[in-house]
Amino acid sequence: MAETPRLIAASTDLEDSGRGLRFQIDYRGQSAPAFAVRYRGVVFGYLNRCRHVPIELDWNEAQFFGLGGHDLVCSTHGAVYSASSGSCLGGPCNGLPLVRLLLEERDNAIYYMGFADER
Template identity: 60%
Template sequence: MAAAPRLICEADALRDAGDGVRFEIDYGGERAPAFAVRHDGRVHAYLNRCAHVAMELDWREGQFFDFAGRDLICSTHGAAYDAANGRCLGGPCAGKPLVRLRVEERDGRIYYLGVDDG
């Protein structure tokens, strides 16, 4: 049975290319950090774990975008990810993507639905 949608935040907490919102999920039987951002008007969410080394991406809480507000950047060694799908764009992620999470924007709120298995 699918888990019930879980509230992450109010929709207006996520501005396009602005700071993300951190939250936690159950992942592999453990609590794990995750985040949601808004990119080109749509909300995307990922496990907050770099594909290079299992580090959180944000150097300042909620800061996931590069200075241009276009790509997601890991603060540790600079891996770049496509904000729309988590694909590795360059750097030490070496082709490995972020773990995508399913989210829904509904009635002015953002909900977590589960890990995107494919």
């Protein structure tokens, strides 16, 4: 669902396969935690809500990548999600993907544009 673009960070705030950025979004009428990460140079964002149990994924504050820096891993029971699509790759997410956010990077800044329809 598209929204008015909202500045969430400077591009330099996100390192490739590094710490993410946490921020709040309005998701279906409620404030909800969300995050952005950079993977292979591209910024991706998701609702910070595991598809196994609807809780936040972070290992430590804003740390979402598993060892190796390729996949996003839920800290609670180890569900594994693709950093570039949010698809469930293994573990107790049972094939359900993360809810994807629409982010845009331009002029050295990252903007939140809304969220994609749930799959």
